[in-house]
Amino acid sequence: MNPPRPAPIPDAPPTLKALFLCFTVIGMQSFGGGLSSWMRREVVQRRGWMEDPQFLGGLALAQIAPGPNAVNLCVFIGTTLRGGSGALVALAGLMGLPIALVLVLGGLYGWLHALPGLAPILGGMGAAAVGLNLATGWRLTQRNLRSVSQFAIMVATAVAVGWMDWPLLPVLLVVVPVSLALSFWRG
Amino acid sequence: MFLSLWQLALLFSALSLLAVGGGNGVIPDMQRASVDVHHWMNNSEFLDLFAISRASPGPGSLIVVLIGQKAAGLAGALVAGMAMYTPSCVAVHLASRAWRRFQAATWRKQVEHALMPVAVGLTYASGLALLRSTEHEWVAYGITAGSAVILAVSELHPLAVLAAGAVITLVLGS
Numbered sequence: 001m002n003p004p005r006p007a008p009i010p011d012a013p014p015t016l017k018a019l020f021l022c023f024t025v026i027g028m029q030s031f032g033g034g035l036s037s038w039m040r041r042e043v044v045q046r047r048g049w050m051e052d053p054q055f056l057g058g059l060a061l062a063q064i065a066p067g068p069n070a071v072n073l074c075v076f077i078g079t080t081l082r083g084g085s086g087a088l089v090a091l092a093g094l095m096g097l098p099i100a101l102v103l104v105l106g107g108l109y110g111w112l113h114a115l116p117g118l119a120p121i122l123g124g125m126g127a128a129a130v131g132l133n134l135a136t137g138w139r140l141t142q143r144n145l146r147s148v149s150q151f152a153i154m155v156a157t158a159v160a161v162g163w164m165d166w167p168l169l170p171v172l173l174v175v176v177p178v179s180l181a182l183s184f185w186r187g
Numbered sequence: 188m189f190l191s192l193w194q195l196a197l198l199f200s201a202l203s204l205l206a207v208g209g210g211n212g213v214i215p216d217m218q219r220a221s222v223d224v225h226h227w228m229n230n231s232e233f234l235d236l237f238a239i240s241r242a243s244p245g246p247g248s249l250i251v252v253l254i255g256q257k258a259a260g261l262a263g264a265l266v267a268g269m270a271m272y273t274p275s276c277v278a279v280h281l282a283s284r285a286w287r288r289f290q291a292a293t294w295r296k297q298v299e300h301a302l303m304p305v306a307v308g309l310t311y312a313s314g315l316a317l318l319r320s321t322e323h324e325w326v327a328y329g330i331t332a333g334s335a336v337i338l339a340v341s342e343l344h345p346l347a348v349l350a351a352g353a354v355i356t357l358v359l360g361s
Contacts, residue, residue: 067275
């Protein structure tokens with residue numbers, strides 16, 4: 001929990017308050033899932049606190065590490081921008097209001113269960129959130145992937161994990177070394 | 188009560204480290220433990236909690252807080268949440284700190300460069316997995332496709348698209 005050191009962090013690291021507010025916004029907007037898309041939108045696209053390569057490195061770390069991916073990514077961003085205290089305020093922002101909300105809803109769940117419009121509303125938001133996910137994939141592809149080999153690795157990863165349902169770790173044990181070899185070989 | 192808290196702590200700290208590749212993979216384990224092993228709730232109650240966690244914004248993994256609340260009240264929610272999030276968050280924090288130390292190294296840039304297509308692939312993969320796991324009928328496929336196109340080419344706020352998806356499904360039926 002050291003205070004952030006100025007050197008290794010981006011030019012103007014955000015204040016803890018700004019970080020907290022940013023993740024509060026993410027926490028309260030992310031209906032239907034797709035949190036990594038919301039984080040990229042708020043942290044990379046709107047605030048410019050991070051570039052895509054750094055964000056994507058964190059996304060890979062968040063998926064490889066144990067634990068829920070969205071929370072892991074939040075910890076990565078908080079730590080990278082402002083160290084341990086950054087991770088804590090980002091987590092508090094992401095989870096604070098949603099936790100309060102689910103606990104209230106959980107207390108009312110018998111009543112909620114009887115609500116007729118709930119299932120279609122959830123279904124519709126969920127379907128749109130999948131679209132958000134795919135759109136983020138498209139934007140990332142356009143902005144960051146330059147070569148045919150990168151494109152092939154992207155497709156292989158997406159199909160193996162998302163379509164064939166192969167377990168993540170063995171897939172990564174194949175695609176990451178291949179991608180590393182290509183990257184170093186090209187220089 | 189104290190037994191439940193202890194069981195919650197054990198269960199979720201184990202699941203925290205077992206949930207490689209995301210929290211969704213361990214939902215069936217949570218269900219088995221909550222319903223069959225510890226009898227905190229019946230199956231339909233578990234599905235209600237799952238629906239609530241999906242209805243709320245924020246991480247889907249917040250279902251652990253709901254399970255804790257059902258098992259042992261507010262203290263249960265606290266214990267379950269801490270147990271689920273602390274081990275993995277500490278691990279990711281330490282890894283991120285170590286990674287940050289090499290910010291300026293050339294090899295780190297190359298590793299990031301190599302991870303980029305993999306991470307983009309994983310972004311598509313999570314969308315594809317959701318498409319396959321939820322009950323997608325033609326209305327839902329239409330909403331997914333429409334929102335993907337709109338959000339890819341325009342700067343429209345995603346919340347507007349989510350709201351439109353909810354309204355369309357409500358009107359057309361799911």
